[in-house]
Amino acid sequence: MTRRLLVVLALTACSKVEVSPPAPPPAPAPARAPASKAVARATVDAVTPGTAPSSVQVRVGGGDVDEQPKLAFEITRVYDKQQALERAPWHKDGGAWLFFDAQTEGAAPATFTFGITSSAASNSPFAFGEGVLLTTDRAQADRFLAQFGKAFHQPVPAHPTRPGGPLKLKLAVLGRDLGRSPGGGYGGKGDWIATKLFPQKPSLEGEVFFNFSIGAKKGELAEKDADYNKDVMAVFAQSL
Numbered sequence: 615m616t617r618r619l620l621v622v623l624a625l626t627a628c629s630k631v632e633v634s635p636p637a638p639p640p641a642p643a644p645a646r647a648p649a650s651k652a653v654a655r656a657t658v659d660a661v662t663p664g665t666a667p668s669s670v671q672v673r674v675g676g677g678d679v680d681e682q683p684k685l686a687f688e689i690t691r692v693y694d695k696q697q698a699l700e701r702a703p704w705h706k707d708g709g710a711w712l713f714f715d716a717q718t719e720g721a722a723p724a725t726f727t728f729g730i731t732s733s734a735a736s737n738s739p740f741a742f743g744e745g746v747l748l749t750t751d752r753a754q755a756d757r758f759l760a761q762f763g764k765a766f767h768q769p770v771p772a773h774p775t776r777p778g779g780p781l782k783l784k785l786a787v788l789g790r791d792l793g794r795s796p797g798g799g800y801g802g803k804g805d806w807i808a809t810k811l812f813p814q815k816p817s818l819e820g821e822v823f824f825n826f827s828i829g830a831k832k833g834e835l836a837e838k839d840a841d842y843n844k845d846v847m848a849v850f851a852q853s854l
Contacts, residue, residue: 631660635784635812636742656839657682657799657823659788659810660740669801670788670808671823671836682798682837685765687726689831691715698729704748704780705729714826716833724757725750728824729780730809732787741787745811745824746780748854755854759847766837768847781853784812785824794827805829810838813849820846 660670673682697709704727705713711731717723727750732743749755755778756770763770786809793804800808806827813820821842826833837843 629662630658631662631740633659633740633786633788633810635786635814657837659786669795669799670792671825672799683766683840683843684837685762685835686719687716687833687835688719688723689714689716689826689828689833690725692828696729698731698746704746712828714828718758718761720761722757724761725754726758728826730785732785740789743785743787743809745783745785745809747783747811747850748780749778752776752778758854759851762835762850763847765835766843766847768843771848771851773851776852776854778854781813781850784814786810786812800825813846813853815849815852818845818848820849822846 657671657673661672662668691714693705693707693713695709696705696707696711696713698705698711705711709731711729713727713729715725715727717725727746727748729746730743731745732741734741749758755776759770762768788808788810789800790807791804792800792806792808793802794806795801800806804827806825808825809823811820811822811824813822819842821838823836823838824833825836
């Protein structure tokens with residue numbers, strides 16, 4: 615509560631919007647870091663002058679945007695108007711989902727697939743939806759976890775009985791057709807979709823931004839708040 619109050623005070627000229635998943639809350643998460651540390655690396659979902667977001671994923675409380683933990687990726691293939699399936703190949707033509715294949719940037723990229731579907735909430739500038747994140751095999755999952763851990767400063771926890779297959783996620787679409795701001799965050803006109811994922815398991819409650827541009831064939835996972843990184847990593851490690 616103290617951390618959220620401090621963030622609000624940092625945005626006195628605007629209103630702050632924090633989007634939570636529509637599902638019932640999970641079991642209480644472990645205690646968060648002290649407020650002074652959390653505010654220094656926090657990112658609000660949206661800053662609004664009125665009822666429509668003018669900018670989303672805005673860093674507050676100090677910190678260079680270039681220091682924000684991120685894992686960038688390139689989109690290699692897009693599958694529009696898909697149905698989500700419960701078994702490989704995990705999607706097929708004829709539905710409302712968007713899927714794409716991607717690979718992380720770097721000398722030894724990890725390949726993965728992401729799917730998203732959403733519908734606008736009543737009287738809201740945002741939309742809630744569902745997502746799936748999956749890798750083709752254990753080797754790609756291990757590589758993805760290692761690169762996410764390096765980018766987000768988290769050790770990869772041992773979990774030898776990972777089930778593999780899709781990790782199903784709740785998500786919030788924070789904005790569509792947005793431009794990428796030089797100072798960080800998204801706003802104005804462009805072709806980026808800005809979302810927030812809610813990786814959750816019993817006793818684990820994570821949040822991480824997931825943004826992508828089909829036109830630019832680029833995307834990134836970006837830190838929402840340093841306090842969430844451990845839980846995000848734990849959910850990924852238990853699932854992929």
